[in-house]
Amino acid sequence: LKTANPDTSYYHAQLMYDFAQANGLRKWEGEALKKQGVFFFIKNDFSKAIEYFIQGRTIGEEIGDKELIAGNSFNMGICYRKLKDFTNGLPAFTQAFEIYQALGAKRMEAKTSDMISVMYMFVKDTKTKEDVKISLEYVENSLSIREELIKVDDNANDRFVINAMKQTIKDLNDQLKNITKATDSNIQNSKENKEEELSSNDPIH
DSSP states (O other): OOSSOHHHHHHHHHHHHHHHHHTTOHHHHHHHHHHHHHHHHHTTOHHHHHHHHHHHHHHHHHHTOHHHHHHHHHHHHHHHHHTTOHHHHHHHHHHHHHHHHHHTOHHHHHHHHHHHHHIIIIIOSSOOHHHHHHHHHHHHHHHHHHHHHHHHSOOHHHHHHHHHHHHHHHHHHHHHHHOSSOOHHHHHHHOOOOHHHHSOOOOOO
16 A cells, blocks of 8 residues: 555555455455555554454454464554554554564564564553563664664664664663652653654554
8 A cells, every 4th residue: 555545545455355355365355454454544543444454363363374463463553552552552562573573574573572662661651660671672672683684684774773772772771770769750751752763653564
């Protein structure tokens, strides 16, 4: 769904879905639902997008397609993040993370690791010292992966993200050093708006 006209993309996704359903092509049925979910995401109708991603994930579970499950779960997490819904967003990202890790899909593992960190530090209403530690662990995991990936494919985007992550890790370590009590106010007051630097807002197309 990367065309200039999202409505045209939705039309083609519906054609894809109808054809796949008529011919028993379950994987492509799931992919079409994912594309339709992205359409509603672009329209900022995140709740509607989630409905399509859930349907796509269900098909993935029925046919045992791990990538389809992970892609739809990741997209659900993105929507829940937009809705500031930590309770539903974290399990969606965690499911995607575990699948990508098992599949050896390193770039997606890194992206999902970023998002889990973001959920703990920018979406969760009440934060504790333990939340900072968990967020730090996931950022460090993502940084480690990206530093390996850039050795094979050096690019400006990864270098920018790596530098942002190093600063984020420094900030999180500073927070841990400065926190004498695990109070919300200590953590809230030290939070910096690094969310957009850590990862993309975009779902998987």
